[in-house]
Amino acid sequence: MSVRAAIVAASTRLADVSDTARLDAELLMAHALGIERDRLLLDGDRLPIPDGFAAMVERRMAHEPVAYIIGYRDFWTIRLAVGPGVLIPRPDSETLIEAALAHFPERRAPLRILDLGTGPGTLLLAVLSELPEAHGLGIDASDVALDYARANAASLGLDDRAVFRTGDWATGLGGVFDLILCNPPYVESDTMLDRQVADFEPAGALFAGPEGLDEYRRILPMLPPLLTPDGLAVVEIGAGQRDAVSALAELEGLRVKCRSDLAGRDRAILCQQP
Incomplete structure (x- = not known):
């Protein structure tokens, strides 16, 4: 069987557990071969099918996230190592990076950055990769996540x-701090998540009480004393949470705007001093 045929066969099987079955199969095959996906697409059929590919497909059939199987997730312009116990970066969270970079003209780029709930360093490292003069602090309750962040x-x-x-x-x-970034847990506690999330990713990084607002109630009162007068805090929100989270921020005296993601969904609130 050729590499291409093996990918097609794996995609057919993975369609039962994944909405991105072909992409999953390609990423697993590229990782098993020790090459990047673009090279796989160009000349993968010149290579033999690696022994480890079948085992990777079986792990994905058991709903294990691809990022855990291959050990990384690409985010913004960087590659982040991830594994069990760490929240996997989502493309939607790139909205926070876009908002932060758009807010600060280059001549007054933020020099001190704080990332609350940094996970594997996702937001902080993405911003630092764009701002060569900036320094940052990432805070997380998970030592496992922090080990990944330091390695990244x-x-x-x-x-x-x-x-x-x-x-x-x-x-x-x-x-x-000139810039504060935060992607807190915001999923309602009774939400039924896809198995690849519910069975593998850390619940503490996902769920936040019956309304999904518990952590916002803790975080937002902490922000005003930490923001410089012209600073910005960018906080990710979940579906339908714009009004509730904005109201919580305004109770703390913050001026609030909302930024949507590429799909047009409310994705982040932008908080500034009055």
């Missing part, structure tokens, strides 16, 4: 500008 910073050559600490959001944190 090192692999990207950003470990001299990124510091990671264990913490409970911004509790006990001093100083001020």
Whole structure:
């Protein structure tokens, strides 16, 4: 069987568990071959089918996320190592990076950045990759996530500008920041998620009470003392949460705007000092 035929066969099987079956099969095959997907698409049939491909397909058939199987997820312009115990970066979260970069003209780019709930360093490292003069602090409650974040910073050559600490959001944190980024848990506790999320990704990074608002109620009061006068906080929100989260931010005296993702869905609130 050729590599192309093996991908087609795997795609047919994976269609029962994935909406992106062909992409999944290609990513797994490329990883098994030790090459990038673009090379696979160009000349993959010149290579033998690797022994590990079948085992990877079986793992995906058991709903394990592709990112955990291959050990990474591409986000923005960077590649982040991920694994069990770490929230997998989503493309929708790139909206926060776009909002942050659009807000600050190049001449006054943010120099001090805070990422609350940094996970594997997703938002902080993406922004630092764009701003060579900036430094940042990533906070997370998970030591597993922070281990990944530090490793990712090192692999990207950003470990001299990124510091990671264990913490409970911004509790006990001093100083001020030009830019604060946060992708908190915001899924309602009774939501039925896809098995590849519910069975594998950390519940603590997903669920936030019956309305999905519990963590916003903790985080938003912490923001005003941490923001510089012309600073910006960008906080991801879930579907239908724009009004509720905006109201919570306004109760703290913050000025609020909303930014939509590429699909036109409300994706982030942008908070500034009054």
